[in-house]
Amino acid sequence: MRFLRYFFLAAIALILQSTLLKLVAVGHIQPDLVLLVLFYIALMEGSFGATIAGFCTGLVQDIYAPETLGLNALCKSLVAFGLGYCQRGVFMESLVARALILFSAVLTHDILYFVISVWPDLNGALRLVVRAGLPTALYTAILGYVIFYLMGRKEKARPIQESP
Amino acid sequence: MSRLVFWTDRSRQFVVLSCAVIVSTVLLSIGRNQKTFVARAMTISILAPVQKSVSLASQFWDVYLQNRRLRRLNTELSLENQMLREAQLENLRLRQLLSFREREKLTSILLAEVIAREPSRQMNSILIGCGIRQGLEKNMSVVTSQGLVGRVVEVYPNTALVQILMDRNCPVSAIIHRSRVSGILTYEEGTAFGLKNVLWRMDVAKGDTVISSGLGGIFPKGLQLGWVNEVTSNPRELFKEIVVEPSVDFNSLEEVFVLLNTPEKVEEEQE
Numbered sequence: 340m341r342f343l344r345y346f347f348l349a350a351i352a353l354i355l356q357s358t359l360l361k362l363v364a365v366g367h368i369q370p371d372l373v374l375l376v377l378f379y380i381a382l383m384e385g386s387f388g389a390t391i392a393g394f395c396t397g398l399v400q401d402i403y404a405p406e407t408l409g410l411n412a413l414c415k416s417l418v419a420f421g422l423g424y425c426q427r428g429v430f431m432e433s434l435v436a437r438a439l440i441l442f443s444a445v446l447t448h449d450i451l452y453f454v455i456s457v458w459p460d461l462n463g464a465l466r467l468v469v470r471a472g473l474p475t476a477l478y479t480a481i482l483g484y485v486i487f488y489l490m491g492r493k494e495k496a497r498p499i500q501e502s503p
Numbered sequence: 504m505s506r507l508v509f510w511t512d513r514s515r516q517f518v519v520l521s522c523a524v525i526v527s528t529v530l531l532s533i534g535r536n537q538k539t540f541v542a543r544a545m546t547i548s549i550l551a552p553v554q555k556s557v558s559l560a561s562q563f564w565d566v567y568l569q570n571r572r573l574r575r576l577n578t579e580l581s582l583e584n585q586m587l588r589e590a591q592l593e594n595l596r597l598r599q600l601l602s603f604r605e606r607e608k609l610t611s612i613l614l615a616e617v618i619a620r621e622p623s624r625q626m627n628s629i630l631i632g633c634g635i636r637q638g639l640e641k642n643m644s645v646v647t648s649q650g651l652v653g654r655v656v657e658v659y660p661n662t663a664l665v666q667i668l669m670d671r672n673c674p675v676s677a678i679i680h681r682s683r684v685s686g687i688l689t690y691e692e693g694t695a696f697g698l699k700n701v702l703w704r705m706d707v708a709k710g711d712t713v714i715s716s717g718l719g720g721i722f723p724k725g726l727q728l729g730w731v732n733e734v735t736s737n738p739r740e741l742f743k744e745i746v747v748e749p750s751v752d753f754n755s756l757e758e759v760f761v762l763l764n765t766p767e768k769v770e771e772e773q774e
Contacts, residue, residue: 359560362564385516386516386519386520387515387516387519390516390519390520390523391519391523393523394519394523394526394527397527398530401530407531408530408531408533409526409527409528409529409530409531409532410527410531412523412526412527412530413523413524413527413528413531416520416523416524416527417520417524420516420520423516455531
């Protein structure tokens with residue numbers, strides 16, 4: 340059941356990413372919803388589930404970018420795997436830590452993506468990372484902080500069920 | 504066996520990662536081939552309808568925003584249009600007033616704004632925005648380009664009360680412009696006035712213009728009062744019954760002219 344939920348979450352993120360997200364774009368910078376969902380899956384499932392989810396979502400994204408088929412799948416698999424590893428850390432309870440990790444994840448993803456896609460032009464990759472990668476990572480981290488904060492409040496508001 | 508299971512559990516994430524990396528790398532290396540195109544076409548054909556539906560929501564939002572913007576623009580333009588219409592009417596009115604001034608060759612007249620009307624069903628007076636400080640005195644005539652409106656009955660520092668012809672207590676000595684037949688114009692009812700004291704044999708016809716005669720010493724001579732609308736002659740009656748339609752529309756007075764030279768003053772000046 341929970342895998343179905345992840346599937347829908349990822350599907351919604353992919354659809355929103357390619358349609359409605361332009362409405363909340365600041366300049367040309369949009370948050371990376373797919374990575375946000377991957378972060379959530381990694382928190383819940385760890386490296387195993389996150390890597391599969393990362394590969395699948397990346398592959399779907401790749402289908403829309405024929406020139407670099409497999410690139411998104413590769414980057415997202417690696418980043419999701421890393422996020423899944425972080426899930427074991429106690430510091431993940433902190434919202435700020437989560438936001439920072441999300442920021443690093445998006446940045447790492449973009450560095451990987453840009454370096455591979457424009458290889459061997461490393462200067463070009465650096466420019467792209469500074470112009471697009473950093474703002475996207477920041478935007479995604481802020482959005483993630485807000486979402487996790489709201490989710491945390493909802494969790495606290497939920498009454499605790501006593502075990503029989 | 505248990506060691507194998509443990510190893511598999513711990514390393515399955517690495518296995519998955521390795522598979523993902525290998526497959527991705529292979530995909531990266533193969534580039535565009537026929538299979539990829541088929542897979543891509545299939546995925547697009549599945550995802551495209553969903554994305555189209557979601558895009559529709561986006562389009563609805565755009566239409567909603569555009570609708571709001573256009574409605575706001577519509578309101579602004581409508582208001583501007585109303586203001587321009589009002590300015591046009593005011594322009595027309597002022598032009599008429601100016602032409603009246605030219606026509607009558609009156610130099611000592613004062614333009615006054617109507618600032619209040621009598622708050623009763625029977626409108627007998629209006630309040631204008633000129634008073635003693637502007638040189639107004641009692642019994643000065645008040646006119647528009649259409650004709651005589653009434654006379655000043657009370658004067659205050661910056662305002663004045665004008666008794667208009669629709670007051671039954673404000674009769675005007677009048678004459679028929681064409682035949683010079685004289686009578687007394689008084690308000691009757693509705694918008695109708697009556698011309699009294701005209702003998703049954705006098706020459707009055709429908710459509711004749713009625714003007715002030717200047718008799719009585721309050722209103723100057725020659726100001727237009729209205730037109731004869733109906734004439735009833737009965738030989739058994741001494742006087743004709745004449746209904747006069749006023750030339751001034753008393754319900755839409757906004758600006759009036761006060762004739763600063765009353766007939767008495769004119770006479771005094773002439774003497």
